Amino acid sequence: MKDELLNQIEDIGNNHLSTSVETPLRPDAFDKPDDVKIQNIQKHFMAIMDELGLDLKDDSLSGTPYRVAKMYVKELFYGLNPANKPKLSSFENKYGYGKMLVESNITIDSACEHHFLPITGFAHVAYIPNERVIGLSKINRLVDYYAHRPQVQERLCLQIMKDLQQALKTESVLVMIASKHLCVSSRGIKDKSSYTTTIEYGGAFNDIERRKEFFSCLNQEID
Numbered sequence: 731m732k733d734e735l736l737n738q739i740e741d742i743g744n745n746h747l748s749t750s751v752e753t754p755l756r757p758d759a760f761d762k763p764d765d766v767k768i769q770n771i772q773k774h775f776m777a778i779m780d781e782l783g784l785d786l787k788d789d790s791l792s793g794t795p796y797r798v799a800k801m802y803v804k805e806l807f808y809g810l811n812p813a814n815k816p817k818l819s820s821f822e823n824k825y826g827y828g829k830m831l832v833e834s835n836i837t838i839d840s841a842c843e844h845h846f847l848p849i850t851g852f853a854h855v856a857y858i859p860n861e862r863v864i865g866l867s868k869i870n871r872l873v874d875y876y877a878h879r880p881q882v883q884e885r886l887c888l889q890i891m892k893d894l895q896q897a898l899k900t901e902s903v904l905v906m907i908a909s910k911h912l913c914v915s916s917r918g919i920k921d922k923s924s925y926t927t928t929i930e931y932g933g934a935f936n937d938i939e940r941r942k943e944f945f946s947c948l949n950q951e952i953d
């Protein structure tokens with residue numbers, strides 16, 4: 731009886747846990763063109779500055795609402811729009827390269843979705859090819875694309891991994907991100923020294939020996 735009750739509680743718990751690596755976006759998120767979004771955000775940001783008591787007639791401040799709006803739509807959050815997703819061109823693995831490829835120290839420039847403050851650091855991506863290999867720069871472009879959204883680091887890691895697994899038609903992909911969150915270092919607890927590491931992997935990387943090999947490839951002195 732007690733076990734049955736515990737199972738029922740567990741079932742209820744599982745039913746409530748719906749997992750998704752998608753960024754929560756409204757279905758109509760891209761119905762408006764970018765210039766309309768910029769105009770609207772400009773008005774809202776003007777209201778924020780006004781509420782803070784800033785003089786919007788000052789010649790150094792008057793352009794700020796437009797600057798911020800353009801920066802949000804075209805730069806910091808360009809990765810929200812699927813139209814901006816890089817094409818992941820892949821090639822036949824004619825040479826039969828069968829071991830690990832590691833693309834390391836990829837710049838992470840992101841923003842935390844809880845505070846809209848920067849997340850900066852590095853991503854290290856590895857995969858073991860099957861029949862396809864991918865253009866190296868496409869890995870960096872994919873990281874940049876997903877980073878340019880309001881993010882949490884865990885989801886960023888997963889979004890990159892899942893897309894690469896799909897493009898490369900293999901589960902053997904690993905994504906590690908080490909970064910600093912300004913919301914931890916510059917406000918709140920103001921811890922300047924801590925940083926956050928997330929690591930997600932599948933396929934051959936479930937083997938600890940493959941992960942050790944990956945770690946041994948990091949921090950090489952190049953140049």
Ligand SMILES: Nc1nc2c(ncn2[C@@H]2O[C@H](COP(=O)(O)OP(=O)(O)OP(=O)(O)O)[C@@H](O)[C@H]2O)c(=O)[nH]1
Pocket residue numbers: 842843844881882883884911913914917918919
């Ligand atoms: N798991 C996770 N948490 C994050 C990430 N970025 C920021 N956070 C955390 O999100 C949490 C938001 O918590 P709240 O208590 O609602 O916000 P807060 O009052 O500003 O929290 P403090 O930062 O502790 O002052 C904070 O603990 C942040 O450190 C991330 O990428 N992943």
Ligand SMILES: [Zn+2]
Pocket residue numbers: 842843844845846847911913914
């Ligand atoms: Zn934050």
